[in-house]
Amino acid sequence: MRRYNCPNCANEVHFENTTCVKCNLNLGYLSSADQFNFAVADSPSGSDASRLELDCTNRNLIGCNWLVQPNDTSPYCTSCRHTLIIPDLSTPQNIDRWARLERAKRMLFYALLKFQLPLPEQGEAPSKWLRFEFKADLLAFNGQQANVMTGHEGGLITINIAEADDDVREHHRVAMGEPYRTLIGHFRHEVGHYYWDRLVADAGQVDQFRTMFGDERIAYPEALQRHYESGAPLGWERLYVSSYASSHPWEDFAETWAHYFHIVDGLETAQSYAIGAPTPSGGVYRGPYASKNFTELINAWVPLTIAMNAMNRSIGNSDFYPFVLSDAISAKLQFVHNLIHHSDA
DSSP: OOEEEEEOOOOOTTOOOOOOOOOBBBEEETTTEEEEEEESOOOOOOOOGGGGGOTTTTTHOOOBBBBTTTTSSSOOOOGGGGEEEOOOOTTHHHHHHHHHHHHHHHHHHHHHTTTOOOOBBBOOOOOOOOEEEHHHOOTTTOOEOOOOOOETTTTEEEEEEEGSSSSHHHHHHHHTTOOOHHHHHHHHHHHHHHHHHIITTTTTOOOHHHHOOOTTTHHHHHHHHHHHHHHHHGGGTTTOSSSSSGGGGGHHHHHHHHHHHHHHHHHHHHHHHHSOOOOOOOOOOOOOOOOOOOOHHHHHHHHHHHHHHHHHHHTOOOOHHHOOOOOOHHHHHHHHHHHHHHHOO
16 A cells, blocks of 8 residues: 555545545545545635545445546445445444445455456446445344355355454454454455456466366365365465465465465555565566566565564564465465466456
């Protein structure tokens, strides 16, 4: 995530800000320009009219600080308009949960837009339309709990809104032995399944995928059941970025995809604060999202994480980055990198 400034007073503005804390003007993020502009309802006198945009309809309800794209007929921003189902807002805490989910989704869309990945919307082939549903567990008429499973199917990503609760998410993290479990991690993982369809299956990359990750045709439900019952195989750390990645080639890809997003966004943040920017191997370096040189990214990322781990330990916290990128894992990350930067899907 890069740093931003108020267009009025040049004070630093954080990605989630709706107001400049210095001059108090209402601001919004315009994704097509990757900058903060004045919100149309609160512009300074004499301001440039070209920098005024419409607020997303969800601004007042959940604090969405993105702006509607110029000449767009939708009242929603680029991120919000991909959400089909929201939680029942008659339950007060669901507004906060929905806001947290959308906040994480905006971070996802920030990356998707910077990578210039395809974002099909309603009106295109339903199987290719990227869409989201945020649902809660329900009590059925028979008294049984109807649980919502977080997952992806045919372009539809479903997120159980309970994941927005820190205590629930931490409980699941500990129970499943995960190094960390975050909302942005969920979104990055699930969208990885979507882009497997677009960039691997649809793009004729299945054979290359199988060489790297294994044969995805093995029975998926049975593979997950074995993983939950028996855990990851001994020595999984040498081949997989997480224990869950060892459960099935599809999950290996999605976990690797999410991890690649972690790396690139982490590097962009570090570079914005003048910490650990990659050294260009030739030509002009244009930032982590635009870099087509995978080696540059990894050579910058590894020493950065070592330093961050040392910083965390020095103040008594657990490791910031509890991962080791083996040659096998790095090769999978490079596969994802190549898909993103050489895709014409």
